[in-house]
Amino acid sequence: xxxxxxxxxxxxxxxxxxxxxxxxxxxxxxxxxxxxxxxxxxxxxxxxxxxxxxxxxxxxxxxxxxxxxxxxxxxxxxxxxxxxxxxxxxxxxxxxxxxxxxxxxxxxxxxxxxxxxxxxxxxxxxxxxxxxxxxxxxxxxxxxxxxxxxxxxxxxxxxxxxxxxxxxxxxx
Amino acid sequence: xxxxxxxxxxxxxxxxxxxxxxxxxxxxxxxxxxxxxxxxxxxxxxxxxxxxxxxxxxxxxxxxxxxxxxxxxxxxxxxxxxxxxxxxxxxxxxxxxxxxxxxxxxxxxxxxxxxxxxxxxxxxxxxxxxxxxxxxxxxxxxxxxxxxxxxxxxxxxxxxxxxxx
Ligand SMILES: [Zn+2]
Numbered sequence: 519x520x521x522x523x524x525x526x527x528x529x530x531x532x533x534x535x536x537x538x539x540x541x542x543x544x545x546x547x548x549x550x551x552x553x554x555x556x557x558x559x560x561x562x563x564x565x566x567x568x569x570x571x572x573x574x575x576x577x578x579x580x581x582x583x584x585x586x587x588x589x590x591x592x593x594x595x596x597x598x599x600x601x602x603x604x605x606x607x608x609x610x611x612x613x614x615x616x617x618x619x620x621x622x623x624x625x626x627x628x629x630x631x632x633x634x635x636x637x638x639x640x641x642x643x644x645x646x647x648x649x650x651x652x653x654x655x656x657x658x659x660x661x662x663x664x665x666x667x668x669x670x671x672x673x674x675x676x677x678x679x680x681x682x683x684x685x686x687x688x689x690x
Numbered sequence: 691x692x693x694x695x696x697x698x699x700x701x702x703x704x705x706x707x708x709x710x711x712x713x714x715x716x717x718x719x720x721x722x723x724x725x726x727x728x729x730x731x732x733x734x735x736x737x738x739x740x741x742x743x744x745x746x747x748x749x750x751x752x753x754x755x756x757x758x759x760x761x762x763x764x765x766x767x768x769x770x771x772x773x774x775x776x777x778x779x780x781x782x783x784x785x786x787x788x789x790x791x792x793x794x795x796x797x798x799x800x801x802x803x804x805x806x807x808x809x810x811x812x813x814x815x816x817x818x819x820x821x822x823x824x825x826x827x828x829x830x831x832x833x834x835x836x837x838x839x840x841x842x843x844x845x846x847x848x849x850x851x852x853x854x855x
Contacts, residue, residue, distance in 0.1 A: 532771055534764045541760040549751045559749040566751075570759045574766035632742035650705050651743050679701050683735050 522586035529577045537577070541570055544587070547653065548594050554648055555598035557637075565601060569594045588663035591653065595645055595664060602641060635685045643678035650675060696722050697732045704736040707744075779844045787837060798829045 520528075520539070528536035548569060552562035572593050580589075636644060649655040649663065657675075661668045699719060703709050712720055723729045802825055809818060 529767065532767065534767060537763055537767055538760050541763055542756060545756045545759055546751055549755075550749065553749040554746075562749070563751070563755055566755070567759055567762055570763035571766045574763045575770050577767060578770065628738055629742040629745050632739055633746060636739075636743065647705075647743075651707065651740070654707060675705075676698060676701065679736075679739075682739060683732070686735050686738065687731075 523583065526577070526580055526586045527582050529573075530580050530582070532578075537574060540573070540586070544590055545570075548590060551591060551648065551653065552594055552598055554652070555595065555641075555645065556601055561601065565594065565597045568597055572597075585659065585662060587653075588655065588659040591649065591655070592663035592665065595649075598645075599641060632682065632686060635682050639678055639681060643674050643681065646671060646674045647678045691718060691722055693726060693728050696726070696729050700729065700732055700736060704733070704740060707740075779847070780841055783840045783844055784837075787840060791833070794833060798825075802826075 520536070522540065522543070525533075525536040525540050529540065545566065549562055549566050552565045552569075553559050556562050556565065569590070573590065636647065639647070645664070646660060649660050655663065657668050657671050660671045664671070696719060700723070703715070712723070715723075723733060802822065805825075806818065806822070809821070813821075
């Protein structure tokens with residue numbers, strides 16, 4: 519199987535087949551990430567299309583050897599952040615974003631409360647937590663994706679954990 | 691090991707899906723957690739957090755959307771090919787126009803000849819010459835304008851192709 523980096527090098531030369539493989543390979547996870555970021559499956563679909571358009575448009579200037587997955591998630595995260603800024607939806611993020619999830623009654627209250635706290639985290643802390651947990655990104659990959667130093671990634675991750683733990687300890 | 695360092699280490703370990711369990715931890719870390727209430731509490735918190743995060747199902751994406759993303763991306767890639775494509779389209783358009791040029795000139799010439807034959811007995815020569823110059827000028831201006839629009843037209847066609855529905 520060709521690596522993402524090999525495929526992206528081919529895309530940079532105009533290889534449509536390689537782009538198709540990348541789209542098939544990464545779209546489901548990008549969509550899940552964007553759904554979490556925007557709180558809406560429909561908005562996530564729009565941003566997903568835009569993500570791939572940007573990939574196609576930026577393909578020729580893609581720096582060969584650069585890790586592809588963090589780059590893709592970086593584009594998607596930037597779009598989601600711009601989207602938030604434009605719509606300021608932070609305050610009314612819809613909670614029906616995940617059709618596959620179990621109904622609230624089936625989960626312990628603590629689980630629901632923690633997830634709500636995660637949703638209320640500032641964007642910059644939340645996206646780090648999500649990239650870490652759901653995408654398994656390393657510190658270096660998150661730094662690459664978000665265009666920030668590794669030290670900042672680390673402090674944001676631990677900042678998010680501290681913030682959540684404070685709320686969790688004060689529960690009940 | 692300080693509690694802060696232990697808790698950072700625990701965060702790194704427990705937030706990694708599929709990470710090995712405590713039995714695979716460094717013995718010093720395991721011993722600290724067993725003896726320290728604060729760090730044991732941190733483990734408990736991280737477990738609650740990961741359970742909570744894992745319980746969020748991912749929204750399903752219809753295969754049609756993947757196909758749509760793919761088609762649009764491929765179209766955008768095609769539209770962003772090196773500008774050689776633009777050069778080729780431009781040359782093609784100019785060739786077509788150049789082939790049409792003798793036809794346009796011949797037609798203009800015939801019209802001028804016919805008009806001259808009709809007006810010669812009626813108008814003085816100076817007026818005929820002035821009309822001829824005006825006619826030729828108008829013809830050149832029209833052909834020039836048409837040719838000047840070729841690159842603009844090619845660019846517009848390319849842009850329309852680039853724009854994805
Ligand atoms: Zn401790």
